[in-house]
Amino acid sequence: MIQPANEVQSIRKIIMASSVGTLIEWYDFYIFGSLAPVIAGQFFPKTNPTAALLSTLATFAAGFIVRPFGALVFGRLGDLIGRKYTFLLTLIIMGSSTFAIGLVPGYQTIGFAAPIIILVLRLLQGLALGGEYGGAATYVAEHAPPNRRGFFTSWIQTTATLGLFLSLGIILIARHSLDADRTRSIAKFEDWGWRIPFLVSIFLVVVSVYIRLRMKESPLYAKLKTEGKTSVNPLKESFTHRSNLKMVLLALFGATMGQGVVWYTGQFYAQSFIENVCKVDFEQSRTILLWAILFATPFFVVFGNWSDKIGRKWIMLVGMFLAIITYRPLFGKLYSIADEKNKTEVVDEKQISTAIKPIVNTGNSLRKIGTTHFFDDGTLLMETRTDTLYAEAGKITDKPDVKISKLLPANGYWLMVGIIFIMILYVTMVYGPIAAFLVELFPTKIRYTSMSLPYHIGNGIFGGLTPFIALLLTTIYTGDKLVGLYYSIIVAGLCFLVGLLYLRNKIDPNVND
């Protein structure tokens, strides 16, 4: 079917306007996660840095847990008052909350009020995101011709990954732009510069609100409204009518639950794994993910487009199946690339430096011993051991703080990029066609409400909690460094079985029902 040129131009504008806003919302949501260790120091001051990090992750997780409630609140609004104004509202809430996070004074200035305000703002971010995605996907799908629905909605699907890309990129740029000296620039970033990525958000949101204000209401929704056929109570219709509830449950257990864990394992957990388990340098661990995202992102559109020809089901299920069977070997390979036990140390080149700084008014001093180990393949391992030299005779630091960071050589670096690229390819398979799949599953009058909830339980709760639960599993079962993956493998495995048995592969030719 050939479309008229003005129709093509119009749908491009719609995709652009919807995608830019959704991209900004994902960016706003992910900078918090990307800056978790810095935020831990600013708002959750604990003597144990791991506990502080867990508190931050808990706050981060709170944003995910609240997403289904956002889906209900804004989904209901979207089905009652329309798609356009609802996702305009979510954008404003998200932008304001993100900007406000950048302004909140730290714990040292206002005490416990600081983490509480951060938690409230994080909850608002989660609520807004819960309302955004369903609206944008529905809006684009309801404008798209039936034979190109997968292709057009796949542009919306790129925004989550590109939002993560943008957040990592802006953080890295800000981290290096605050001073000519690299170490001082990083110190300034950790002191106050981390606020920049949050504050920048307001400019992006203003532009996006302007674009969205010029958009028109979805034609299918507008038609329903003219005919007086909009739902009076979409929540009741979605979840108390057996026929709708059974489809909501099918969408959750047969598609979005698996998609969520594959999305977060391939991107967030992979980055956290190479930084915290493989001990790869802060910057390298992020640029590895940036390259992998850059190479893999076009495949969202490839698989979305392909789903218009062969159906959505099998592309999503194959992506899930590949993830289930290859996660352990792929993560095992990531670990072995960085593992110094597989390398030979060039002992003659080892460098040791010691710095001692007196601690004011105590008579004690802080000692930092930096050791750099060189390996035959070009890997550098930097170990920083910090302890206190007490003035009191015989008193020593029980547990010195030891930090390890590895710089990989080019071949190890690009091998990691390749492995994470494969994992993001799985993400593109499960995520590329899912918006079209969800839109086709529900009737127009309750679509926003019905599709948003399973999406945000699957992606937000099952997916968003992945790094948190994986980290927790490694603290319970300490013998296996890859034990955290079992959560993703089991959830994706269950979803694969349900999808295999109960989903159909038919492309719905008419979503105007």
Add this chain to the structure above:
Amino acid sequence: MNALKRVAGILWIIAGPLAIYYLVRTAIDEINKKPVIDTKIQWAVFIIVFIPIAIGIIIFGIYALKGEYDHLPGSSEDITD
């Protein structure tokens, strides 16, 4: 195929209580091991969030067992209630 879909329904019905049992038991063990506020909050959150989802899979199993997924609706007209 429809018979398999219905029989698998029993599996989903069993999976719900099993998941709840595993979750609550692990939470109790972990809180006993480390009875600090962080552990309690984190496990309370998991229980509050995942128990309704586990109930959801039981309902899904019941629908599957009753044959509700033998035929999926193609349009709003197929939705009868």
